[in-house]
Amino acid sequence: MMTEIEHELRRSASRSDALPDLAESASAAGLLDVAFATLDSPLGTLLLASTPRGLVRLAYVDHEDADSVLEQLAAKLSPRILAAPRRLDEPRRELDQYFAGARRRFEFPLDWRLTRGFTRRVLQATAQVPYGATASYKQVAAQAGSPLASRAAGNALGSNPIPIVVPCHRILHSGGGLGGYTGGLERKRRLLAVESGQPQLTEP
Amino acid sequence: MPRRRVPSLVRLPPFQTLLDAHGADVHRFLVATVGRLDADDCYQETWLAALRAYPRLHDASNLKSWIFTVAHRKAIDHVRSRRRAPVAVGAELPEPAAPAATPPGGAGETDDDLWARVRELPPKQRTAVALRYVADAAYDEISAVMGTSEQAARRNVHEALKRLRTEYRR
Numbered sequence A: 001m002m003t004e005i006e007h008e009l010r011r012s013a014s015r016s017d018a019l020p021d022l023a024e025s026a027s028a029a030g031l032l033d034v035a036f037a038t039l040d041s042p043l044g045t046l047l048l049a050s051t052p053r054g055l056v057r058l059a060y061v062d063h064e065d066a067d068s069v070l071e072q073l074a075a076k077l078s079p080r081i082l083a084a085p086r087r088l089d090e091p092r093r094e095l096d097q098y099f100a101g102a103r104r105r106f107e108f109p110l111d112w113r114l115t116r117g118f119t120r121r122v123l124q125a126t127a128q129v130p131y132g133a134t135a136s137y138k139q140v141a142a143q144a145g146s147p148l149a150s151r152a153a154g155n156a157l158g159s160n161p162i163p164i165v166v167p168c169h170r171i172l173h174s175g176g177g178l179g180g181y182t183g184g185l186e187r188k189r190r191l192l193a194v195e196s197g198q199p200q201l202t203e204p
Numbered sequence B: 001m002p003r004r005r006v007p008s009l010v011r012l013p014p015f016q017t018l019l020d021a022h023g024a025d026v027h028r029f030l031v032a033t034v035g036r037l038d039a040d041d042c043y044q045e046t047w048l049a050a051l052r053a054y055p056r057l058h059d060a061s062n063l064k065s066w067i068f069t070v071a072h073r074k075a076i077d078h079v080r081s082r083r084r085a086p087v088a089v090g091a092e093l094p095e096p097a098a099p100a101a102t103p104p105g106g107a108g109e110t111d112d113d114l115w116a117r118v119r120e121l122p123p124k125q126r127t128a129v130a131l132r133y134v135a136d137a138a139y140d141e142i143s144a145v146m147g148t149s150e151q152a153a154r155r156n157v158h159e160a161l162k163r164l165r166t167e168y169r170r
Helices: A004-013 A023-028 A066-076 A085-099 A117-126 A137-143 A150-158 A185-195 B015-034 B036-056 B063-084 B109-119 B123-133 B139-146 B150-167
Strands: A034-041 A044-051 A054-060 A081-083
Touching (some): A004 B123, A004 B150, A023 A085, A034 A085, A044 A066, A044 A085, A054 A066, A066 A081, A117 A150, A137 A150, B015 B036, B015 B109, B036 B063, B063 B123, B123 B150
Antiparallel strands (some): A034 A044, A044 A054
């Protein structure tokens, strides 16, 4: 049975304080391997993660569960992961501008560590396709050194860890078909629409 | 033959998960053990030390005990370093005497009185009470954190309650 004093101890201990911010001191101490933050966008909530090298991951959280994205990052990169919105100020600002139609290219650095081999080459070729333009799967496969591997290029694009920023939405079938998209075809359509100068994105 | 990377046996959750689950309790534990004034510093030291050691952790089965063990050590270090801190004699004007009890929880004087009493308990009793009633720790967790037997953990809590009951009057 809980005595009166135990009850008092529990009750009075349950008040919460404003907690000191750990993310910035961890970052200053070089102990923050992966910083993450979310961003509300016209395409839904985005999860952004960066390493000291640059943006390493972007996910549509209504498409991929945020917790599982973070768990994957813990397993693949480092479990030293903290919510650190200020570490992502620059990508968030540029993405806001992009969605508002006020930015055509991103300036912040990328960390390609989650990709390798052919996939990385395909994605890096994709990163060269300018705003408002499109390319075919075959073209990026050729750029990546394997002109016949357009199907493999499709798979590579499907595993793009940094959609929107690495613009896999700009890659279409040679015949003009949309192909696939990590965040669902509707998002691909809307991204292409905003880049072709059509009315700005509004909330879904 | 090229050596394959051996996958880690322990699957460590993102550190933020730990902070979300125990951050507030660790802070309250430190307020109860080192006082409000120093709790923020100890909190930072605790979590930074934990973050530093985290990737090398071999056992992720009781992260709560682990983080409170770190916090407990930081609290001890803190009390020791304070004791060692040189006292300036005549060099500076002495600070006005601080109030005896620093409130652990802000408002509500009776609660503060109670936790001020807790801070006057012998260190082991104080820590055991804080773990029990702030962190809601089971006795086996208290014994794991404090490196004592479970029996000693029970005794520390029991003695503390006995003392508080006689000293604490509302």
